[in-house]
Structure formats: C-alpha cells, structure tokens
Amino acid sequence: MTTPLSSTLPTGGIRITTDAATEPYWQAAxxxxxxxxxxxxxxxxxxxxxxxxxxxxxxxxxxxxxxxxTVFSFSIVRHLPGMKDLVLVPVVVEFPEAPGVxxxxxxxxxxxxxxxxxxxxxPDFVDIADNWKLPVFRGPRAACDSTDQLxxxxxxxxx
Amino acid sequence: MSGxxxxxxxxxxxTPYYFRGESYPQTITELACKAILAACDxxxxxxxxxxxFAYYSGASAGYGETMDTATFMEILGIxxxxxxxxxxxxxxxxxxxxxxxxxxxxAGDATHVVxxxxxxxxxxxxxxxxxxxxxxxxxSFLMPSGLIGPGHLMSVLxxxxxxxYGTRRExxxxxxxxxxxxxxxxPKAQKRTPLTPEDYFGARMIADPLCLFDFCLETDGAVAVxxxxxxxxxxxxxxxxTVVACAHGGRREWGxxxxxxxxxxxxxxxxxxAPVAEHLYRRAGVGxxxxxxxxxxxxxxxxxxxxxxxxGFCPRGEGGPFVESGAIRYEGGTLPVNTHGGxxxxxxxxxxxxxxxAVEQIRGNAINQVPGTELALATGGPAALPVSxxxxxxxx
Numbered sequence: 001m002t003t004p005l006s007s008t009l010p011t012g013g014i015r016i017t018t019d020a021a022t023e024p025y026w027q028a029a030x031x032x033x034x035x036x037x038x039x040x041x042x043x044x045x046x047x048x049x050x051x052x053x054x055x056x057x058x059x060x061x062x063x064x065x066x067x068x069x070t071v072f073s074f075s076i077v078r079h080l081p082g083m084k085d086l087v088l089v090p091v092v093v094e095f096p097e098a099p100g101v102x103x104x105x106x107x108x109x110x111x112x113x114x115x116x117x118x119x120x121x122x123p124d125f126v127d128i129a130d131n132w133k134l135p136v137f138r139g140p141r142a143a144c145d146s147t148d149q150l151x152x153x154x155x156x157x158x159x
Numbered sequence: 160m161s162g163x164x165x166x167x168x169x170x171x172x173x174t175p176y177y178f179r180g181e182s183y184p185q186t187i188t189e190l191a192c193k194a195i196l197a198a199c200d201x202x203x204x205x206x207x208x209x210x211x212f213a214y215y216s217g218a219s220a221g222y223g224e225t226m227d228t229a230t231f232m233e234i235l236g237i238x239x240x241x242x243x244x245x246x247x248x249x250x251x252x253x254x255x256x257x258x259x260x261x262x263x264x265x266a267g268d269a270t271h272v273v274x275x276x277x278x279x280x281x282x283x284x285x286x287x288x289x290x291x292x293x294x295x296x297x298x299s300f301l302m303p304s305g306l307i308g309p310g311h312l313m314s315v316l317x318x319x320x321x322x323x324y325g326t327r328r329e330x331x332x333x334x335x336x337x338x339x340x341x342x343x344x345x346p347k348a349q350k351r352t353p354l355t356p357e358d359y360f361g362a363r364m365i366a367d368p369l370c371l372f373d374f375c376l377e378t379d380g381a382v383a384v385x386x387x388x389x390x391x392x393x394x395x396x397x398x399x400x401t402v403v404a405c406a407h408g409g410r411r412e413w414g415x416x417x418x419x420x421x422x423x424x425x426x427x428x429x430x431x432x433a434p435v436a437e438h439l440y441r442r443a444g445v446g447x448x449x450x451x452x453x454x455x456x457x458x459x460x461x462x463x464x465x466x467x468x469x470x471g472f473c474p475r476g477e478g479g480p481f482v483e484s485g486a487i488r489y490e491g492g493t494l495p496v497n498t499h500g501g502x503x504x505x506x507x508x509x510x511x512x513x514x515x516x517a518v519e520q521i522r523g524n525a526i527n528q529v530p531g532t533e534l535a536l537a538t539g540g541p542a543a544l545p546v547s548x549x550x551x552x553x554x555x
Binding site (some may be wrong): 008009014016017018019021022026047048049054072073074075076077078079080081086090091093100102103104105106112115128134148 | 230294300304318
C-alpha cells in the first residue's frame with residue numbers, strides 16, 4: 001500500500017505578514033536560516049518574537065541560529081475543504097538549543113504513520129507568496145530513530 | 160459553602176437550534192432579540208426593564224459579526240442602559256460573563272443584566288474560522304500549517320495528552336457517546352439518534368487523533384440569560400439559581416493557548432482551567448466532590464477530559480480512565496456531565512447552553528434532571544484567555 005506523503009498547503013497561497021518584532025525571523029528564513037530571538041540582557045528565548053523580553057522587559061535581542069529540533073506534538077490533517085488529496089502533518093517543534101521556543105509548521109515528504117513525538121526533524125524552506133520562504137521540517141535523511149544526538153551549542157549571531 | 164450568593168440567574172431563553180446556515184433569512188440581531196425576549200418572558204419581566212448588557216467574546220456574534228447594545232435598544236425599545244461591557248477574547252468567557260453581570264449589579268450600576276450570544280454560520284463556519292482569519296504578524300506563525308479550525312488546533316493538544324498519559328481514543332469515544340445519549344430525549348437537540356462505538360471508530364479522521372464525532376456541531380441560533388440581584392430574583396417567576404461563584408482569567412503559561420502553542424508541560428496537554436478552578440472553588444467554599452452536575456464546555460471531546468482534570472474531578476493524566484469507567488454518564492455515573500447533550504449533540508451556542516442547563520438543573524426542571532442537585536458547574540473555554548467557570552446553587 002502506498003500512502004501519500006505529507007506536504008504543505010499549496011505554497012502559492014501561503015501568505016505571511018510581519019511587524020518590526022517578527023520581520024527578522026522571516027528575513028532569516030529568506031536566507032534559509034531558522035532563527036529565534038534571545039534576550040541580550042537575560043538570555044531568555046521567546047516565541048513568537050515580540051517587542052519585549054517577557055522575563056526582564058528588555059528590548060535588546062539577539063537572533064540565534066537554530067537547527068534540528070524534536071517533535072513536541074503533531075496532527076494529521078486530511079479532507080480539507082477543496083483539497084481532498086492533501087495530507088498535512090502540522091507539527092509543534094521544540095529545540096534543545098532554544099528552550100521554550102515552539103515553532104509551528106509542517107513536516108513534509110513523510111508517511112504520516114512514520115511521525116512520532118520525540119523524533120528529530122530538520123528545517124527546510126519552501127517558497128511562498130510575495131517572495132517569502134516558509135520554514136518547514138523534514139524527518140531524518142537516513143532511516144533512523146530519535147536516539148540521534150542533537151546539536152547542543154547555539155551559534156550566536158549579531159543583531 | 161461560603162459563596163456570596165448575592166445575585167442569581169432569573170431568566171433563560173433561546174431560539175430554535177438550526178443547522179449551519181439554516182436560520183437565514185433571520186439576521187443575527189433578530190435571533191439575539193428573540194432569545195432576549197424569551198429570557199425576559201421566562202424571568203417574568205418586561206424587556207424594557209433590562210438596563211445592563213454583559214457580553215463575552217468582545218460582544219462578537221459567532222465569527223466575524225458583532226452584537227451592539229444600541230441596536231438592541233433601538234429594535235426592542237429598551238429605554239435606558241446603565242451598563243454595557245464585554246469580556247475579551249472568545250468563547251472562554253461564556254460562563255465568566257455572568258461574573259461581569261454580577262459586577263454590574265453589586266456595583267449598583269444595573270438591576271437586570273442580560274448576557275446573550277447569537278451566531279449564524281452562513282458567511283463563516285466555525286470549522287474553518289482560523290483558516291479564514293485576517294492575516295496578522297502573530298497568526299503568520301500558525302496559519303501556514305493548515306490548522307484551519309479550532310478542532311484541528313486542539314488535536315495537537317490531544318496528541319500530547321495521549322503521549323504523556325496513555326489516553327486512548329476510547330476515552331474520546333466515551334465522551335462523544337455519553338453526550339449523544341443525553342441528547343436523545345431532547346426535542347430541541349440537533350442530534351437525536353444514538354451514536355455507537357462502530358459509528359465512532361468508523362468515522363473519518365479530520366485531524367488525527369480526532370475524528371468527525373470529536374467535533375462539536377455547527378449551529379445557528381441564540382441564547383440569552385438574565386442576571387439580577389438576589390432580593391429582586393426572589394420576586395420573579397422561578398426559584399433563583401444563585402451565583403455561588405464565578406471566575407475568569409488564567410495564567411501566562413496557557414496564554415493564547417492553541418493560537419500560539421507556547422505552553423510547556425503540563426500546561427500544553429491541559430485545558431488552561433486549573434487556576435480558574437482554584438479561584439472558583441475558593442470563592443464558593445466548595446470542592447469538586449460537592450458538584451452534583453458538570454456542564455463542561457465541549458467543543459472537542461479531549462478538552463472535556465482535560466477540564467475534568469483541571470477542575471479536580473480526577474488527578475491530572477487520569478481523565479481518560481475516569482471517563483472510560485462510565486463516571487460521566489447521566490445514568491450510573493458518579494458525576495453526570497453535559498446532561499443537555501452539550502455542544503457535541505444538542506447545539507453549539509458558544510457555551511450558553513451549558514449555563515441554561517445549569518439553571519434548569521438548579522430549578523429542578525431539567526429534562527435529564529440529576530435528582531437533588533444543589534450545585535451545578537458550567538465552564539467556558541478552553542480557549543485563549545480568559546477561560547471561565549461558574550457555580551450555580553439553590554437559594555438558601
């Protein structure tokens with residue numbers, strides 16, 4: 001039996017909009033980098049990006065590269081109106097490099113039956129409307145389980 | 160029991176419950192007015208005596224439409240209003256709106272305060288409401304994922320609950336089936352045929368782990384509830400259903416809930432109601448064991464289970480086995496839940512039917528009456544904060 005692999009919504013119809021606090025996230029995605037905001041003053045991550053650190057109220061922020069994460073939870077969505085053949089795996093991903101950051105996107109090109117909580121996923125980027133790119137996730141390239149080592153040290157990038 | 164018991168619900172009213180879009184060509188305002196008039200009639204007051212409006216959901220009417228006090232005054236001939244306010248956010252405030260009405264009455268700002276919800280899903284249905292939302296910088300982190308409706312969003316919480324605690328789909332099925340059973344003998348219920356395990360497990364998966372029967376109905380209709388001071392309530396038609404306690408709010412760890420997914424464990428796989436439940440019980444001077452019937456906001460079956468945990472009817476993580484034991488059934492259960500058939504099987508008016516059922520249980524005239532009911536719990540949400548709870552009791 002062949003199961004259709006998961007995808008995103010039709011990418012040409014996916015739109016995002018930004019404000020001053022969120023735009024660096026999307027600009028980084030354009031450059032195929034996944035980043036999260038970390039407070040310069042106290043080191044706490046926050047997500048989605050907002051204009052203040054909720055721990056110390058500082059407005060200074062470093063945008064830190066993050067890479068692989070693990071599946072915190074997910075759904076398998078079928079039968080969307082007008083998109084009967086589409087299979088989506090919406091996912092909440094957590095990152096050992098960025099405690100507290102939960103990014104919501106899709107795991108693509110995977111048999112939904114192969115997805116499980118705790119599995120490692122890696123970011124990829126797909127073109128969406130208005131020349132933006134959407135961060136999405138893929139399962140491990142090789143057939144392997146979630147006992148893989150995750151990177152532990154954040155790469156710091158200047159603001 | 161040590162609640163203030165200073166106000167009471169004195170009237171409830173509703174339109175018929177219609178399937179999505181079938182209330183047309185009535186307008187949302189017309190539906191709301193019919194519910195308000197029915198509630199006044201039930202209370203034994205004239206609509207011209209209404210002087211307060213206490214809404215929730217920012218006075219929105221379902222999805223993308225609004226209710227407006229001045230419009231109601233114009234159409235119904237209400238001469239003067241001395242209070243008009245709304246709880247913020249969405250359906251999480253339904254039970255809490257009665258607390259807003261109480262605040263107006265205790266402050267002396269108003270005497271007969273109506274809380275109303277009206278919805279018509281002709282233009283926008285609940286099932287895709289998040290997918291149709293206006294794009295903004297915050298929901299740009301959510302909408303691309305294809306989680307287009309609240310059930311899709313909450314399926315992700317349900318999956319985490321299953322992972323952490325071993326909760327089974329059989330537990331979701333029990334919520335759906337026991338709730339349907341309670342709707343079978345109700346003339347106004349939208350679903351009046353039995354739901355079997357075969358039906359449940361044979362249904363299509365909409366957002367796995369949730370199937371069709373884990374989702375609530377998409378209803379058109381309106382419900383109104385009138386609150387008054389206890390002394391005034393004693394002069395009216397029915398025995399007062401006293402407000403023993405009401406609470407709304409919640410903690411940052413829950414926050415925007417499934418609109419941001421930033422919750423950590425154990426908040427993620429919860430209903431966000433635990434802090435509200437704590438305030439509610441403390442204000443009432445009662446505990447979960449004192450509740451005779453629980454009207455639990457049931458937009459999606461797993462969220463009933465998580466609320467049962469947050470309201471202390473069972474320990475966290477044990478909601479699945481608790482419902483699978485039959486505990487929430489009207490017949491034979493230890494805690495009858497959603498004796499009115501809930502939003503899953505009677506009608507979905509964004510929490511209002513739970514308040515109506517709580518009133519009827521306290522009056523003693525519910526269709527599925529729990530004998531000797533002294534205290535009834537009604538909840539609003541789980542949703543983005545505020546979520547809310549209400550305990551009604553008999554006049555003492």
